[in-house]
Amino acid sequence: MRDVAIIGVGVTKFGELWNKSFRDIGIEAGLKAIADAGLSGSEIDGMFIGNMAAGRFISQKHIDALIADYSGLASNHIPAVRVEAGDASGGVAFRQGVMAVASGMHNIAVVAGAEKMTDMDDANVNLILDQTADAEWEAGMGLTFASLHAMIAQRMIHDGIATREEIASFSVNSHAHGALNPNAQFRKAIPIETVLKSGPVATPLGLFDCAPISDGAAAVVICPLEDAKKYTDSYVKVSAVCQASDTLALFQRDDITSYEATRVAAQNAYRIAGITAKDISVAEVHDNYTVSGIMALQDLGFFERGKAGKAVLDGETRIGGKIAINTSGGLKARGHPIGATGVAQIVEIAEQLRGSADQRQVANAKYGLAQSVGGIGSAVTVSILEAI
Amino acid sequence: MSSVAKEWREIPGRYNLEGSKCPCCGKVYFPKRNMCPVCRRESIGKMEPYSISRKGEVYTFSIIHDAPDFTTKLKPYAVAMVKTTDGIMISAQLVDVDPADVRIGMPVRAVLRKIKTDGPDGVIHYGYKFVPDE
Amino acid sequence: MDVGIVSYGAYIPRYRIKPEEIGRVWGVDGKAMGKGLFINQKSVPSPDEDVVTIAAEAARNMMARVPDVDPKDIGAVYVGSESHPYAVKPTATIVAESICATPNMTAADMEFACKAGTAGIQVCMGLVGSGMVRYGVAIGADTSQGAPGDALEYSASAGGAAYLIGSENIIAKINKTLSFTTDTPDFWRREGMPYPKHGGRFTGEPAYFRHVTSAAKMMMEAMGTKPEDYKYAIFHQPNGKFPTRVAAQLGFTNEQIAQGLLTPEIGNTYSGAVPLGLASVLDVAEPGDRIFVTSYGSGAGSDAFDITVTDNIKDYRRENAPTVAQRMAKTVVIDYARYAMFKDKIVMPSSE
Structure with missing residues (x-):
């Protein structure tokens, strides 16, 4: 090879x-x-x-x-x-x-x-998005794609893994970075109140917790x-590109507050690249909903379970912070044209590692990571790129 | 318009929460599977029908405000992952309840309701939803 | 062989609307209208409920109370209704599937205005009595429509009850049943029409009263009984007024009909009305109680039943399913706008 x-x-x-x-x-x-x-x-x-x-x-x-x-x-x-x-x-x-x-x-x-x-x-677009989960036993029974993520968020809050504010802060992080990206769909930084007060989509998630069409x-x-x-x-250099699968339906998992497919793909990718999560200085994660972003930070090993939300709320994931997350604006602010998203993440990490990210540039980044999630964590790719 | 046959063949699961049980390891699956992902080849052709309990409790939930149009008349409506008394997880709508009253841990039971209709002249699809078990 | 009721189950949707709210929309003194009909409120099905779901829940409640009965021993399922969701395609097969009674059984939908449920009980009695089936299920359920603004709109409601008819471990023996039937067009709905029509005052004397009193008198004559021989009496209840008046005409007291008179709080559940009234009585009945039942279906006919509660009711698992009173306790009152939406009276855009 x-x-x-x-x-x-x-x-x-x-x-x-x-x-x-x-x-x-x-x-x-x-x-x-x-x-x-x-x-x-x-x-x-x-x-x-x-x-x-x-x-x-x-x-x-x-x-x-x-x-x-x-x-x-x-x-x-x-x-x-x-x-x-x-x-x-x-x-x-x-x-x-x-x-x-x-x-x-x-x-x-x-x-x-x-x-x-x-x-x-929009209504038909959403029906199609619902089909990326189990079309027969989730979407077919009246559960929307947003509601599946909302149920994860509800359980995370209940189990004390993240607070509502911490989950909402992921959108603030993405919007802050999106404001710096000329290609982003939304180029406006927002305060956390905008997320918390946005119209409900599937409680506890509101409109500003969701990536756009x-x-x-x-x-x-x-x-x-x-x-x-x-x-x-x-x-x-492409140091690793790994993929893992999980059940199509969320309800068939033992733990719904973590994507095992992310954990497996990440472990394999770190091993192949010969690094650990600590070596990553910039990452693009799949924040189709804010809660997905929080889960990604934990499953990729950037933060311990229960600590990712607070880290985002405290600004540790901003450019210049402990680890720069979603410098492109992520799915939430850059936009989420489904098939394009996973490749756009690679583009962003490549730009960061070769130093062409302009206002969004993360200093001295050696390794960058991109995580792309299919459905409700049913397929995950984790790619690690390395600056030459 | 959904396929009549596609819905028809799922009737045991949709009406009566019929799943399948692996005779090798005893694990129960819903919806039914023809092969146990744990025992794989050992289980092929041996999976047994298993009637899952219609009673359970809410494991997690969400109140849907923005939904595809087949549920328009019930908006906002609750959905939940329900852990049945035999420990099986099932996702479904939660009806006959004020959304503000839904709680993790609340006891619920499965009832038969209309899930969707293929227009005014098409087939009516029935299936499980959960209601508070009081 | 004694034939009778082995189990029963009831179901009433949770939503209610009041006559004054309906009257408000149509410029009618709804309160006075309700008073005249003896109706305080009526039940309204949720948009995801219909005769299938109501019948299925009633049947599941019925089966829950007899955990030892194998549903595979059910040989017949009949659902009586004037609001079957399909014009062609049986309700009964869906209900039978929902209680795991299929496939070695017969099934059919019945229609006889408000008495299709009791007609089903009679058919099951015949099948059980003749030895053709071990158990038969008879269900009366409706989600009736009254034309907007019509007097029926104040009463037409939703609900149903299911009966397991058999000859083993019967909780109530049906001593006798008989019917009085003529061609009397007092109420009808033509194929494809959304709302029924009725003959106004013609529905009273020559229709309801003639048939109910005739069947009731025939029954008491055949059994050699008098009204005071019965602890409870249930008459078809299109409103609260008719059954109260017919009871008085026949010599029954208000105390005898009170437990089985549900219309004032749930409206007219049509095919579900007498079955629900009987379920309410069975919820409280004790061994030896004698029950007099007379249904009425427009078009027209009445089925009368003479029933005696047996000792088996003491071991019967009534607590395994909600009683009629429990089903009536938790309600949500809605306004006419929501009612109109629930009942498909608002023109909606087509989907996909």
């Missing part, structure tokens, strides 16, 4: 992109990444695309062929693969791409993620580490 490097990154603005189609955003991110890598495009020999539900959101299936075609790569006849793993589609697509290059099957691959959600009305795309170009210098001086 070969080591793999990221040699180019690209991301679109995230948000309600009314005048852009799925085709427009998918191509935009890919072309930016290819240009960033200093490639012409003809060097690329494979594409991996994270996308959850274009078949529902825009009634277009077979988007792997569509993206290859509109990227101008169909004439090269390179293979293109669409990857779906719920909210983790982007994270899993990245892992597929890295495995393909590491194995020698591919040399230069584009890993992209894209989702166009605003072409559908977004359009957007992100892409990275990867190649063997040993070849990276041929294309650019600005690259980062």
Whole structure:
């Protein structure tokens, strides 16, 4: 197996992109990444695309062929693969791409993620999101995706793992960083009262505990580490990319206040990278809901169980704090176009490690981590990148 | 419009909380599984139907204010993870209760209610919801 | 062979609306209307309740009280209602499935306005008595609709009760049943129509009173009994006024009908009315108590029953399910807007 490097990154603005189609955003991110890598495009020999539900959101299936075609790569006849793993589609697509290059099957691959959600009305979008949990025995019985996370939050509060304020503070952290990201959907810092007083979605969670519905795309170009210098001086190493699964339904877990899939993927990733959680200075975690963010900080080993919430409330997760969490604004403020999210996290960590994160730059970051979660913790990828 | 067959084949679980029990390790699953994830091959073809208790208590809950339209008339409504008296966890709606009165640990029991309807001319799907057990 | 009631169970939804609230919307003195009908409030089903769910809960309550009865020994399930959720597709199969009685059994839905429930009891008596089945289940349940603004809107309500009919361990022996039936169109609903229509005052003398008194008198004549021989009497109760008046006409006292007269607090549960009234009586009945029952269904007919409570009621697990009084104790009163929404009287956007 070969080591793999990221040699180019690209991301679109995230948000309600009314005048852009799925085709427009998918191509935009890919072309930016290819240009960033200093490639012409003809060097690329494979594409991996994270996308959850274009078949529902825009009634277009077979988007792997569509993206290859509109990227101008169909004439090269390179293979293109669409990857779906719920909210983790982007994270899993990245892992597929890295495995393909590491194995020698591919040399230069584009890993992209894209989702166009605003072409559908909110009610139907939410019905589709509900299907990333157990569609028969959770969504089918009247439980929304938000309510599953709300029940985790309720139990965390009950068990004394985090307070309502601590959970809410995750949104404050994401918004503070999102304000610094020109591509974020929401570029406004908010006080905790905004979260606590926001309209209820599924108690105890309110509107500001929930990531928005977004359009957007992100892409990275990867190649063997040993070849990276041929294309650019600005690259980062992929030290580990691990994935773990858990039950589809939340109610079938012994402990609902922790994602075991995150813990397993993280342990494997640290072992492969030869580091511990303490070595990570910047991380992008899957805060589709505030409570998911708090859980991630504990499951990834950044904070002890029961202490993550207070750390966020105390500002330890801000840029310049103990560990910079969600410098992009996270899913909450940067936006959450499902398939794009996992790849956008990789883009953010790569930017941080190569020192191109502008106002959001974390000083002297050697290792960065991205955690992407599918469904209610049913599939998790943990990727560790290393500055060269 | 949901498939009639897809709902029909789940009737034992939906109406009567029928799960399955692994004869090898004794673990009970809901919804039913054809293979025990613990005993795997040993359990294939041997999983037994198991009627889960209709009584239990709220393990955790949420009050849903923002929901897909099939539940519009009951908003805001409660959902809960219920731990049955035989220790099985089930997620469901919690009805006939003032949302402000829902508590972790409150005793509940399963009843049969309409879950959803395939429009005015489609099939009505029935299944379990929980109500306070008083 | 003695045939009778082996178990019973009742169910009444928790929501209520009051006549003055209905009157407020239609510019009618609802309070006076309620007073005239002897109705203080009526039950309203939750949007997720219908005849299937009401019948299923009543049947489950019935089974909970006889833990030793194997549901597989039930040979017949009949659900009587004038508001079955489907025009075609039986309620009874869903209810039978919900008590694990399927598949070696027969089932059918019945309709005879307000007496489909007691008609089911008669059918089950025949099946048990003939030896065709070991147990039969007869349920009367309704979620009746009264046209908005119509007098029926003040009374049409929801509820039901289930009866396990058999010949073993009976808690109440049915000494005799008989019926009085004619073609009398006092109340009807045509196929596809959302609301029933009625003949106004024609529903009284030639319809309700003629059939109830005829069946009742035939029963007392056949049994050689007088009103004072019964501890309790239950008459069909479309409102509070009719059963009170018919009882007086027949010579029954208010004390005899009080325990089985539920309409003032829950409204007219149609097919559920007499079964619920009888359930309320069985909730308090003691060995030896004799019960007189006469139902009425528009169209029209009356089924009369002469019942004696047995010693078995002492060991019967009544406490395994809520009594009618317990079901009536916890209620939530709603306004007409919520009532209109619950009863599908508001035009909603189509989904997906």
